[in-house]
Amino acid sequence: MSPHRENKVVAIAAGGTGGHLFPGIALAQALKRRGVDSHFILGTPRGEDRWLDEYGFEYTRISSTPLFRNLSIRTVNSSVKNIIAVKESLAVIHKLKPDIAVGMGAYTSGPFLISCYLSSVPFVLFEQNLIPGLTNKMLAPLSLHTFVTFEGTKLRANSIHVVGNLIRDDVKPKAKSKALKKLGLKGGRPVLVVIGGSQGAATINRTLIDAFNTGWGKDYSFVIQTGIKDYEYVSSIFREKGIEGICRDFFDDMGAVYGAGDLYIGRSGGGIFEAL
Template sequence: MRLLIAGGGTGGHIYPGIAIARHLTLTDKNAAITFVGTKNGMEADLVVREGFTFRAIRAQGWSRKISIKTLSMLLNNSIGVLQALNIIREFKPDVVLGTGGYVAAPLVFAAALLKIPIVLHEQNAVPGITNRFLSRWASKVALSFNESKKFFPSHVKMEVTGNPVREALFQVDKKEGIKKLNLSEHKKTVLVFGGSRGARRINDAIIEGAKNLLSIDKLQLIHLTGQDDYKYVLDQLQKKGIQLDLNGNIVIKPYLYEMENALAAADLVVCRAGATTLAELTALGKASILIPYPYATDNHQEKNARALEAEGAAYVIKDSELTGKILTDLIIKLIEDNELLSRMARNSRKLGQPDAVIRIVKCLRDAVSNR
């Protein structure tokens, strides 16, 4: 299969494409894959780091209001479509996959003009404006949430496939993850993170509740602060008299490239509610406390989180209501209630779609064969 993948802007639009590309290269010796995005987007770095070919085009986010920026948007995206047409003619794809974000629009539109089969993947409960617009040309739209169907026209072919996750997540077990992070097998492990750049609100809540959390002998904490907040968190903990070298039950790092170790070790995860993060939590069957990012487009993170909460897989704390006491009390409640924590983990696993990548690849193959 010859596949062009377009999507980017955030990791949530990039990692699903990488997971699909990785699976295809392992299962199809004739697979040829190229990613398309903008040269300044996250995709330019992440895709090349993963060893895949990357082609840059012009693209600009869609303005919801008519303004001077509308002219710039129309110009950049028109140039992007022309560039995408050239890439398609050179590469000759069997199918095009759009994984969301405005960077997908020029390539998918160009594919529609040339009548190349198109599959879209939507990660969030509330679909982004790009996928909603592009769906009219898609052979199929692969969804992560059943609730997303109502946002698309009734004639669009849709399938709930789930959100593909990295296969590396399934290659580390709990014992190995704990060992690699120098933690104890005899304690409950809480993983806290807010993304690669961190989340100040979550970091502040952990700082506020740190003394109470660290006083519980059967609890150990992995706190990934994000690069921007790492020194800030260390300084604040020191001001509270917490000597990290004397507290063997806490690991503080700015970021972990091998996130699979921390996820494998965790009994409870505290984090934001991005679609890819939730796909990983449910694929692994992890109980969670979710604090949705309040400024996400269409408040999609809260809607993602509420979908897990409704199934008993997570608790949700709104960012505006987050305090150290509220978060700490909930962590302690869950850590001390083995039955509740286990039930949440089981419910989380029921929501997981570990075979999402296989389902999406089937959608791609079907689009090619039905051409």
């Protein structure tokens, strides 16, 4: 630790999707309670900054992009950008001087953690999925520890620990009455929560619209998270059909969303199951 700063600093390489970023935020919240500072490392912009700004965590972007296995121009371009990202990461490490780094499995983790290895900065990995992603498969043999959600996760790593999902403080379901008030819902009808993940799910959105077009939904109140891409279309049908409830591209207060619902319809992410 640098002699000129009071708290230890953990660099968290996350981003890409909410499935990688939100567990990182949960970790940062837990570290903050213990007097440890967190600094996030993100890749190319995908809207993550809005969440980190809201939670009050600092971040730095590098030029990392997803890895592709096939031989193509896209693969070459991705490789070049990730080489640049390694150079950028070395500069970030020199400036930030983290005591340890954490990779959440996102593609951003690759260049940054390779740079940590080259700079003798220890790092650990978190794997939220049963089947590990390419980045964690590559980095697990080099990590100090690897933390997994499921006992059945197979990784060649030095030390594996089963810890379950990392859940943000504000995701825990609120009491029903408080949740309804927070979302501005009247109550009196069963509440259906429809969520396709942090970026939305086109199939879920289309299925919901098809159902609304048949006249279904009048007996329920809805809380719908569409994602950015489908928001305008879904919300317009939502208003046109006179559906009761609330429709947004993204909800910041998931504790209110989960607390208000009587039935959840959506993708079956492990984090969602644990939160519910």
